[in-house]
Amino acid sequence: MTTSTRGTARAQAPDAVLVLEDGRSFRGRAYGAVGETFGEAVFSTGMTGYQETLTDPSYHRQVVVMTAPHVGNTGVNDEDPESKRIWVAGYVVRDPARMPSNWRSRRSLDEELLAQGVVGIRGVDTRALTRHLRERGAMRVGIFSGEALADETALLARVREVPAMSGADLSAEVATERSYVVPATGPKRFTVAALDLGIKGMTPRRMAERGIEVHVLPATATLDEVYATAPDGVFLSNGPGDPATADLTVVKGVLERGTPLFGICFGNQLLGRALGFGTYKLKYGHRGINQPVQERDADGGWGKVEITAHNHGFAVDAPLDRISDTPYGRAEVSHICLNDNVVEGLRLLDRPVFSVQYHPEAAAGPHDAAYLFDRFVSLMEDQRA
Template identity: 45%
Template sequence: MKLPKAVLALADGSTFSGISIGASGGANGEIVFNTSMTGYQEILTDPSYAKQIVTLTYPHIGNTGINSEDVESEKIWSSGLVIKDLPICTSNWRKEEDLSKFLYSKGTVAISNIDTRRLTKLIREKGAQSAAIIAGENASKNKAISLAKEFKGLSGLDLAKEVTTKQSYEWKEGEWRKEETKKRFKVVALDFGIKKNILRILYQRGCEVIVLPAKSDLKEILELNPSGIFLSNGPGDPEPCNYAIDTIKKLMDISIPIFGICLGHQLLSLALGGKTEKMKFGHHGGNHPVKDVNSNKVFITSQNHGFTVSEDSLPQEVEITHRSLFDGTIQGIRHSKQPFFGFQGHPEASPGPQDINYLFGNFIKDMESFIA
């Protein structure tokens, strides 16, 4: 059987020809590479990957198929997927469908049978750039290059308002195979692109969790009488999210515990007076070493971000708590006098290691002190 063709093009004119393993059509976005060996299902359904074409550097992707329990949201947010090889057979007792059918059913374009090592090296040397995949019989290099150039990048793009929930809701699911815990705290989670596993962990640690849309104001939040505020992960540039930054500033005025991760960490930093900047190719993967500055311990973490907090911009009362051992960039901050802290990576993993999930425990301790 002849498989449909596909073309990947970068805005600089680089092209890769392969075969289509997803839906027909075209899509563009910023191309990034992710070094995770597995967890492709969680990556594709993570809202943080909106407007990004994900290249997975591990050569064999799709081995374990897809199941309905491991999704991090109800849709694929990534603009497209790039892999080296899609195995003919999948093998996992939890498998419900294969990766190709999943991509097709969600309308996501994807390309395989290309040299992902060459592509990764290109991204690493030239930086993340706009790209496009065109899949189907009408795929051509010229069309793909034109489509890639139409995407103007993530800088200045507020994507949180596009991926956030439209309605508030209460989350009532804990981690697998763990007993129900008594709920001692009420956490309001502002959804800038939140993942399900974050909510599971908060719920499992004794939190009643209410998820609110990204543009919720102070009045809506305080009416719920929260013990703490969680600022979620999410896609895009944090600086255009003025609505969120203003709300966070007002929340800080009442000294309520605040914990932000990923985009939430960046928004917290902006509310504290810092600035953010675009990275060359970002951090994307499940094997990023991060040092806890206070303990000197090193933790392997899951990461997905293309922006970082500018160190020189932080006010004196903000302490740096974690640093990347890849490039020294800021990975964590904490206010020296108030219960506000953030972490750049993903302590909830999914996929990836859970070394750093003690941060959820730190949030619990802050809330214990707040309600005492």
């Protein structure tokens, strides 16, 4: 929900204001495009990987606040985007780099925001803004600059008219419209049908590195279209929006057939709902590349700890202390977040199915969870045997 104009140099950047739905506002200068934009205010704790964050479709309709004070020092290149465009609704930084300094940089971050019409704001006390969101929760927000500031008394009312993230069905808005294939690197070992709910470009590449030919399908693909690829496994991607709005027909169909299934982020939430668990909106979510997650070991205790990349505002409501009976066999929580005990993974004990709430493909790191793709390969090997 963005209206913008282009052609503003940094030295001439006009005043800008960020207005939260609870009435608090923060003033600064325009960064990127000038105009107005609306979305859900969230914060990301990553100190690196801002280009991957901007181009992650999971951030659709969200205004991202960067907690790291200095952003943009490595510029923007043409190799790291996770999709064909920037998906964030708006961008909030404290102290942007005056000029990029990296051998791969092709242009500055503010030039890229400007070119893609992304309205942002700089010079904001992002520490105070983040503390406010942690205390009050993620909420609707607007950023206004240039002519959009003409009627400041009406800004808050306009922010409160923006649809909330709860109840938002967004996957089809960010997914591919046509199927495409990412070939295996080297000899082909398996075929995977990947349901694009907002998939990042690195995900099929991580599978291709393991000899998997990946058929990326639209979010609206039917069960027949999934199995027309003759898959050895099915993958449920990350994506934006409220999982309660999603159609579970395909997920349940895959579970009934017993095909190896791996889901991440939004895919984890869809699996949880298909198993009969509920989902709920977190107060301010998990977003960043420094989230500690612990895995349940084979004996039912909690073992290895991983540092992981997250981007989710919803979570699965499943019991941590027992195995649950589901229509598809026994299920248990496989991972938890050590910060707040949020469910970070699920697995079935009677079928080749598992999921995690975080991002094992995270290009910017950390790479502690990359082994999960190998686990998916092992499930397909076992199924074939």
